[in-house]
Amino acid sequence: MTAVKAPARDRAQASGGIAAAVKGRLQQLLAFASLIVIYAFFSFASPFFFSYGNFTAILFSTVVIGTLAIGTTFVIIAGGIDLSIGTGMALCAVMSGVFLVKLGLPLWLGVPAAILFGGVMGLVNGINVALLKIPPFIATLAMMLVAEGLALVLSDSTPIYFNDVPGYTDISTGNLIPGVNFPNAVLVLLAIALIAGVLLTKSVLGRYTYSIGSNEEATSLSGIDVRKWKIAIYAFAGLFIGLAGVMISARLGSAQPATGMGYELQAIAAVVIGGTSLSGGKGSIVGTLIGALIISVLNNGLQIMSIPQEWQNVILGCVILVAVYTDRIRKKETT
Amino acid sequence: MTEPLLEVEGVDKSFPGVRALHDMRLELRSGEVLALVGENGAGKSTLMKLLSGIHTADTGRFRLGGEPFEAASPRHALELGISIIHQEFNLVPHLTVAQNVFIGREPRRGRLLLDERRLGADTAALLERLHLPLDPKAVVGELTVANQQMVEIAKALSYEPRVLIMDEPTAALNEAEVETLHELIRRFVRPGTGVIYISHRMEEIKRIADRVTVIRDGEYIDTLDMASASTPEIIALMVGRAIDTGAKPENVRPDRDVVLSVEGLSTKALLKDVSFDLREGEILGFAGLMGAGRTEVGRALVGADRLDGGTITLRGKRIRVANPAEAARHGIGYLSEDRKRFGLLLEQDVRANIALGALRDQFTSAGFVRDRAAREKAREYVGTLRIKTPSLEQTVKHLSGGNQQKVVIAKWLAKDCDVLVFDEPTRGIDVGAKEEIYQLLNELAAQGKSIIMISSELPEILRMSHRVVVMSEGRVTRVLDAAEAGQENIMHFATLRPDENPADAAELGIEVGKAGQP
Numbered sequence: 001m002t003a004v005k006a007p008a009r010d011r012a013q014a015s016g017g018i019a020a021a022v023k024g025r026l027q028q029l030l031a032f033a034s035l036i037v038i039y040a041f042f043s044f045a046s047p048f049f050f051s052y053g054n055f056t057a058i059l060f061s062t063v064v065i066g067t068l069a070i071g072t073t074f075v076i077i078a079g080g081i082d083l084s085i086g087t088g089m090a091l092c093a094v095m096s097g098v099f100l101v102k103l104g105l106p107l108w109l110g111v112p113a114a115i116l117f118g119g120v121m122g123l124v125n126g127i128n129v130a131l132l133k134i135p136p137f138i139a140t141l142a143m144m145l146v147a148e149g150l151a152l153v154l155s156d157s158t159p160i161y162f163n164d165v166p167g168y169t170d171i172s173t174g175n176l177i178p179g180v181n182f183p184n185a186v187l188v189l190l191a192i193a194l195i196a197g198v199l200l201t202k203s204v205l206g207r208y209t210y211s212i213g214s215n216e217e218a219t220s221l222s223g224i225d226v227r228k229w230k231i232a233i234y235a236f237a238g239l240f241i242g243l244a245g246v247m248i249s250a251r252l253g254s255a256q257p258a259t260g261m262g263y264e265l266q267a268i269a270a271v272v273i274g275g276t277s278l279s280g281g282k283g284s285i286v287g288t289l290i291g292a293l294i295i296s297v298l299n300n301g302l303q304i305m306s307i308p309q310e311w312q313n314v315i316l317g318c319v320i321l322v323a324v325y326t327d328r329i330r331k332k333e334t335t
Numbered sequence: 336m337t338e339p340l341l342e343v344e345g346v347d348k349s350f351p352g353v354r355a356l357h358d359m360r361l362e363l364r365s366g367e368v369l370a371l372v373g374e375n376g377a378g379k380s381t382l383m384k385l386l387s388g389i390h391t392a393d394t395g396r397f398r399l400g401g402e403p404f405e406a407a408s409p410r411h412a413l414e415l416g417i418s419i420i421h422q423e424f425n426l427v428p429h430l431t432v433a434q435n436v437f438i439g440r441e442p443r444r445g446r447l448l449l450d451e452r453r454l455g456a457d458t459a460a461l462l463e464r465l466h467l468p469l470d471p472k473a474v475v476g477e478l479t480v481a482n483q484q485m486v487e488i489a490k491a492l493s494y495e496p497r498v499l500i501m502d503e504p505t506a507a508l509n510e511a512e513v514e515t516l517h518e519l520i521r522r523f524v525r526p527g528t529g530v531i532y533i534s535h536r537m538e539e540i541k542r543i544a545d546r547v548t549v550i551r552d553g554e555y556i557d558t559l560d561m562a563s564a565s566t567p568e569i570i571a572l573m574v575g576r577a578i579d580t581g582a583k584p585e586n587v588r589p590d591r592d593v594v595l596s597v598e599g600l601s602t603k604a605l606l607k608d609v610s611f612d613l614r615e616g617e618i619l620g621f622a623g624l625m626g627a628g629r630t631e632v633g634r635a636l637v638g639a640d641r642l643d644g645g646t647i648t649l650r651g652k653r654i655r656v657a658n659p660a661e662a663a664r665h666g667i668g669y670l671s672e673d674r675k676r677f678g679l680l681l682e683q684d685v686r687a688n689i690a691l692g693a694l695r696d697q698f699t700s701a702g703f704v705r706d707r708a709a710r711e712k713a714r715e716y717v718g719t720l721r722i723k724t725p726s727l728e729q730t731v732k733h734l735s736g737g738n739q740q741k742v743v744i745a746k747w748l749a750k751d752c753d754v755l756v757f758d759e760p761t762r763g764i765d766v767g768a769k770e771e772i773y774q775l776l777n778e779l780a781a782q783g784k785s786i787i788m789i790s791s792e793l794p795e796i797l798r799m800s801h802r803v804v805v806m807s808e809g810r811v812t813r814v815l816d817a818a819e820a821g822q823e824n825i826m827h828f829a830t831l832r833p834d835e836n837p838a839d840a841a842e843l844g845i846e847v848g849k850a851g852q853p
Contacts, residue, residue, distance in 0.1 A: 202703050204695055211691055214680040221639060221677050222692040222746060223663025281682050 030326060031274055031290045038294060042301035049304050056182060058293070058300045063172070063185040064089070064248045066292040068267035069274075070196045071240025073288045076271050077200075078233050079213040079280030080136040083264050084125060084143035085241050090260030091151040092118045092245025097160030097255035100168065107167055115242035121147065122238015126231035144264070151257040160255040172250035185247055192243065197285035209233055213280025269316065270295055273323040294319065338401050340365040340529045341386075341417075341498050346395030348381055355381040359395070360555040361548060363498065363529045368520060370544035370561070371533045374573055374793065378553040379533050380422075383500055387419040388412035399497065418496035420487045422503045428476030433458035435475050436490045461493050465519060481512040488519060499523060500531045505539060506626060510835045517543050535624045537566045537830050549573055567823065570830070574793060574822035584618065584817045585777045587801045591615045594785045595667075595754055597636070600645035605631050605809040609645070613754065613785050618776060620800025620820075621789040623829045627806040629789040630672065633756040636787075637662035637669040649754075663692060665754075668747035670740075672759035672789070678743040679731050686727040688742050689713040692750040716745035720775060737768025744775065755779070756787045761795060773799060793822050807831050812843055 043050035068085045075082045095117045099110035121143065128139035162168040172185040200206035208229045211219040220226045244263075249255040274291030276283025295316065302312045343361035347354075356378045363369050373379050384390045386397070388406030397404050399415060406412035412419070426435050433454050434441070442450040442457065458471040467485050469478075475486055484504065491499060499520075505513045520530055520543060534540055540547060541561060549556040549572040556572050591614040600609040605628045613619050621629040634640045636647065638656035647654055649665055656662045659669065671677035680688055690698050690709035698709040713727050722741045724734055731742055740760065747755055760776065761769040776799060780786055790796050796803055803815045805828040813828040833840035 202706075204699050204702055204704060207687075207694060207704055210683065210687075211680055214682055215676070217677050218671075218679055219691065221637070221659045221669055221671060223660045223668070223750065224692070224694075225658070225660040281680070 028275060028284060028287045028290065031287055031294070031323070034323075035290055035294050035297065038297050038301070042297065042304070046301070046304045049301055053181075054300065054304075056186065058296050059186045059189075060183050061300065062292050062296040063189045064244050064251070065263065065266050065270055065295060066189050066289060067192065067240050067244040067247055068263060069270040069288045069292050070193055070285055071237040071244075072264075072267050073196070073271050073274075073276055073283055073285060074200065074206075074209050074233050075136075075237045076268070076276050076278060077213045077280060077283040078209045078230065079216060080129060080230070080234070081140065081268070081278070082122075082125065082234070082237060083137065083140040084121065084147055085237075085244070085267055086263035086265070087144050087148035087151065087260035088118065088121050088238075088241040089244040089248060089263060090255075090257055091121070091147040091154075092242045093249035093255035093259075094151045094155045094160060094245075094257050095242075096246050096249050097162065098154060100165045101160050101162060107165065111171070111246055114246050115239055118240065118242020118245060119235050119238040121241060123231065123235040125238065126234030129234065130227040130230035148258075148261065151260065155255065155257040157257060159257070160249075162249065162253055162255075169250050169253050172247055185251065188243075188247065192240070193285055193289050196240075200285055205229070205232060205236065210281060213277075213282075215281075266295060267292075269320050273320060275323075275327060277327075291323075338365075339363060339398075340400060340527075341531075342396075342398040343382070343386070344396045344398075346382075346385065346397075347393045348385060348390065349393060354553060356385075356392075356553045358554060359550070361531075362558070363531060364546075365529060366524055366526045367545040368524060368530045368532055368543050370540040370547040371531055371550065372535070372540065372547060372569060372573060373550040374791075377550050377573075379550065380502065381553075382550070383419060383421075383502055383531075383533070386412065386417055386498075386500060388417075413494050413496070416495075416497035417500065418491035418494050418498070419500040420484075420491050420502065420504060422506065424483055424487055426475050426483060426486060426490075428474075430475060431471065432462075432469050432473050432475060432478075432486050432489075433471035435486055436461065436471075436493055438490075458489075461489055465489055465492060466522070467519075480507040481509070484508060484512075484516070488516070492523065497528050498531065499528070500533070502533045503535070504532070505534065505536065513539060513835075535830060536832065537569065538832070538836055540569075541566070551575070566830075567827075570823060570826045574826050584799055584801050586616065586781055587817045588616075589614075589816075591617060594650060596648040597632075598646045598648070600632065600635055600647075601643045602631060602635060602640060603643050604640075606635065607809045609806075609809075609811050611804050611811060611814060613787060614801075615785055616780050616783045617801045618780050618786045618788055618799050620796040620803040621787060621806065622793065622796045622803055622825050623806035625791070626808075627829065628809040629806055630758055631809075632806070633669055633758050633787065633789055636756055637667055639669065663750060663752065666750075666752045667754040667756070668692075668750060668752035669756045670743050670747065670758060670760065672762055674736075674739055674743055674763075679739060681732040682730060684728045684730055685717065685722070685724050685734070685742055686710055686713040688731050689716055689745045689749055692746045696751075697749070712749055713745070716748060720745055720748075721771065735768065736764040737771060740764060740772060741775070744779075748779075753783065754785045754787075756789070758789045759791065760788060761790075761792075769795075793825060796820070796825065797822065805829050808834060810843075810845075 068089060072082050072085055092114050096110065096114035099105045099113045105113065125140055125143055128134045129136050170184065172183065174184045175182060176184050176187060200209065208224060212226055212229060216226055270291035271288050272278060273294055274287030276287060298316060298319065299312055302315065339362045341363040343359060346356055346359040348356040359382060371379055385392050386406060388408045388411050404415055406415060406417065427438065436458050437454055442453040444450045455471050462469050462471065467489055469482060469485060475483060484507065504516060508516065524530055532544055544561050546558055546560055547564060547569060548558040549569060551573060593612045594615045595613040598610050600606055609632055621632065623629050631640065635642055638658045638661055647656060654665055675681060680691065686709060690713060694704065698705050710727060717724060717727065720741045722738050724738060731739055734742065761772050764772060776786060788799055797820060801817055803820045803825060804811055805813045805815065805825055807829050812831050815824065831839040831843065833843050833845045
């Protein structure tokens with residue numbers, strides 16, 4: 001009798017697992033479906049949209065927002081917010097210029113240094129939030145202003161050009177894969193998405209990111225040093241700010257100290273469209289990536305259809321509302 | 336005999352899963368102060384919420400001055416002449432005294448403008464009439480708790496009510512302030528008005544009330560004249576339910592080693608010189624009224640709140656516990672009374688919740704989670720603790736209260752904790768599941784785990800505890816052995832107030848002047 005019963009129970013558990021897995025992925029599936037629909041729409045609406053060249057162009061234009069969004073996904077899942085990623089990116093770009101151009105450090109040293117600088121910014125954010133108990137919105141708003149100012153100060157308010165740094169722009173626009181026109185920047189984005197995805201789902205850091213966002217007090221009472229892990233999360237997310245700074249300056253061939261403002265909201269929009277909850281505890285890297293792609297596809301498609309810039313923002317705003325609203329409805333239905 | 340001012344008859348009220356009131360009665364005479372007493376959860380607050388229109392009764396009759404009524408909303412109750420002062424203040428801290436008193440009915444100039452001058456004048460007149468030394472322009476958040484209480488009272492009385500209901504009005508007041516409050520009550524009470532005074536404090540009730548009504552488990556028990564009633568008599572009525580004599584604490588043995596020894600624990604907010612020992616394999620019950628400091632002891636033990644003094648010794652070694660992470664490292668786990676807020680990741684699954692605490696010690700290698708190991712462990716506990724869940728991937732939000740509690744227990748067992756602090760282990764858990772939790776606690780104790788069980792339910796304390804620590808107002812007033820613990824003596828020690836009552840202090844052998852000062 002028991003021998004018959006046991007497998008039946010296991011099967012029930014397994015099917016429950018699949019159902020739960022599907023339910024958990026639903027928002028991502030929805031987001032992915034919308035991405036396909038939008039892509040298909042533009043393909044029919046404009047003869048210039050559907051091409052390999054435009055496809056890689058879209059991917060290429062996703063890199064900076066995508067990098068920022070992936071980092072900030074961790075912060076948002078942990079129940080925080082990071083407003084300093086936009087101007088922070090500009091500061092890290094400037095720092096890259098300082099390291100490589102002004103100090104003349106070699107590429108292999110200057111680029112990691114610029115990325116680490118982002119990590120240090122994140123660390124400061126984390127300390128302000130976790131130890132000094134400053135609300136994340138305020139702490140990172142302050143950092144946003146500090147970074148904006150520092151970027152201008154350190155660059156004397158003029159762009160730093162990387163013309164004399166051989167190989168720097170290749171980080172973004174080069175082709176590592178021989179014979180195919182597939183920019184390195186996209187490879188970088190895919191690689192970090194993979195790494196971040198694995199860390200978020202498989203590492204202790206990722207698990208505590210969800211736990212803290214889900215219920216900070218309960219996590220703390222479970223014997224986990226929440227302050228330490230919050231600092232770690234912000235610092236980790238900061239590395240992505242640094243990387244985004246490198247990627248944008250490599251793409252432009254220059255560090256533009258005044259370009260950061262506004263990127264943070266685009267990145268947060270990507271995270272939200274991807275189904276990550278601003279109240280914390282839920283979200284995924286795949287969702288964020290799709291969210292960032294949706295924004296890129298929209299920008300690209302609307303541009304190709306010669307819809308003015310102003311209207312593109314109107315449409316993007318509406319997309320955010322629709323995305324969050326469908327998420328709400330779905331949640332209501334499942335509970 | 337004159338007509339009663341307020342009459343309640345045959346009132347029933349149920350909430351999903353709980354019958355809060357059954358055939359409740361109450362009679363408030365004109366010109367009297369009626370004390371209403373009962374244990375935690377006896378139904379006092381529910382009854383008050385019915386009278387003040389926050390909830391509506393399922394059945395029953397209410398009469399005010401002979402007229403039937405049913406309060407449909409708090410506003411309606413106020414219009415009828417019933418004012419209530421809740422235990423939790425309903426004040427807006429950033430507004431002034433005057434703005435708080437007349438909130439929602441501010442005097443206007445024209446239709447849109449507020450008449451601040453009249454507001455101030457009206458409030459000043461009201462405070463004058465009540466002999467309250469308050470400044471109408473003072474910001475409420477900056478007042479002392481006692482003065483905030485006075486603002487509440489001024490607000491309630493500004494409606495010129497016929498019936499004034501006060502729910503634990505003196506919980507935050509010192510002796511002098513209590514006296515001021517009582518003065519106010521005596522001035523308010525005259526023919527045509529009456530006060531319902533809810534309190535746990537027996538000597539206060541004796542001073543202010545004319546009669547006392549006792550309720551228990553949602554039912555009316557009796558009403559006594561204060562002049563002839565004794566405190567033990569009232570307490571006996573409060574707790575006098577038939578106890579299930581079949582179930583007794585198991586494995587009570589005094590000869591075991593002391594595992595945890597607490598000496599002189601104090602916090603700024605409440606605890607004063609709390610000392611006790613916890614033995615191996617023991618279930619140590621913590622009894623006391625609301626606000627006695629039981630939860631605070633639990634939280635202080637695991638470093639969730641700051642300590643101002645005292646030592647904690649674990650197996651002969653003094654330890655310092657600055658936060659729950661350190662407590663967990665020492666094998667001390669705290670299971671909160673509010674599972675949903677402090678115990679669980681509601682949106683996450685059973686496996687994640689069970690593995691949460693022990694994740695880094697047991698279920699990781701090189702910073703990565705070994706999900707298979709975590710799942711194995713979770714599956715093991717789902718089996719041994721008999722957690723009813725369709726799968727390990729079930730979101731804990733959808734489990735019943737009893738099973739949620741078991742998930743929390745599993746989390747701490749997985750973490751290898753052997754000192755477990757259970758705060759209200761069966762709160763919000765239905766009767767059948769309660770019994771299972773009791774069994775589980777007994778099994779854990781039999782395996783050598785040492786358990787502190789904080790509970791507001793006396794039957795639970797008596798059924799489970801090997802020894803009972805009784806607390807009142809932040810102090811341990813007595814530690815009772817299972818054999819000597821009974822409802823009456825626990826209630827007796829739980830209602831002692833050594834700081835205000837010299838007789839109580841003498842009984843406890845406390846020097847008030849010294850110990851009473853923070």
